[in-house]
Amino acid sequence: MAASAAGSTAFHLFEPKADHSAVCCGASDHAMTAPSPYSANDFFRHSGLNQPTIDLRELESMAASKLDPAIYSYISGGAGDSAAANLAAWEQFRLRPRMLRDVTNVSTVSRVLGDQTAAPIIIAPTAMHRLVLPAGELATARAAARAGVTYVVSMAATTAIEEISQAAPDGRHWMQAYIRRDRGITRACLERAAAAGCQAVVLTVDSPGTPSYRSRPGESLNRGLPLPNLAPDQSRPDVLSVAADYAADLTFEDLDDVRGWTNLPLVVKGILRGDDAVRCLDSGADAIAVSNHGGRQVPGCIPTAMALQDVVDAVAGRGDIYVDGGIRTGADVLKALALGATAVMVGRPILWGLAVGEESGAFAVLEQLRADLSRLMAQCGIPDISCVSADLVRLAR
């Protein structure tokens, strides 16, 4: 009974679009032609009805076979073993299910920055979705709106924030920003985002002027695609040159400045320590995103699952806490919530979904996570998100 209650929504989750067979990646010009064993259409139709639902490892390998190898490598890349460590760290925590609780009705509805969301899941900002499919960020925005979750639009998006907002007027969009050395560029972007209806600013502070990725010689990573939020005045910007222009002299005082530029709530992303989190809140931040950029920046970095507790303790209820890095299953989401996160953010799986199944693929990833969380909540005796508490997890010895 509990399982059917939790899983009841799953049956209509994965309807493929009629034209879904036209799966492409944006890089269809340069997509690898190796035939996949079955189509994305089959993949999404046959997944999700019962356990096991979409296997994200399988989705990743389908994305790998569809994308230009250089683009796939950009998406999957990490610094040392830090991306792998993020994944492994969630496994270190084990769930302690509660029994004999009434779980006839299970709800994943929760709140982020005070607004209701269908699930405590947020699309993390990732750059340049038009490298993955032609509709790029417009498809992501529509998928997020359909799934009822927030989409954090990267400042390095290949679509203007105004167009993204228009494509999904009912969607909830937060604008991610980097501080450019010329602060005026960032400020202008945030003003445009507010005018376009974005509901929060996510300031990423873990990338001080040193791009962690190198493109192949003679090849521009963004392949001539525009960066209308990050470099609005350049017709053919090179994303890595622009990233080298992110401010290296960033300090907590910049948070005060950002506060002065916008009335929107401010989330600081890229925090891994409690002392930093407190200083962000003292400098005007409303929420903290515990993140190591998907393990892409610092080799040997603490995994986010292990950094979370320190931040939760230090923040002590003063604001929302989000966490990302290696969130792949409902169990990961539940563990993050039990450790004190308000919601999780998901990066690479959305890009794999877009690559394999366009808008429906990204939607399927989101719904998969939500349905998996719902099913697991029933199995752990948790009717709603407010019942999640720290006793639900234990660190394995």
Ligand SMILES: Cc1cc2nc3c(=O)[nH]c(=O)nc-3n(C[C@H](O)[C@H](O)[C@H](O)COP(=O)(O)O)c2cc1C
């Ligand atoms: C291809 C790619 C591009 C990214 N671009 C950005 C970005 O533009 N801004 C940002 O704040 N974080 C960026 N990130 C980091 C994500 O927001 C997020 O922290 C990370 O992907 C979470 O880990 P996961 O991919 O394991 O879910 C990027 C990550 C990837 C994989």
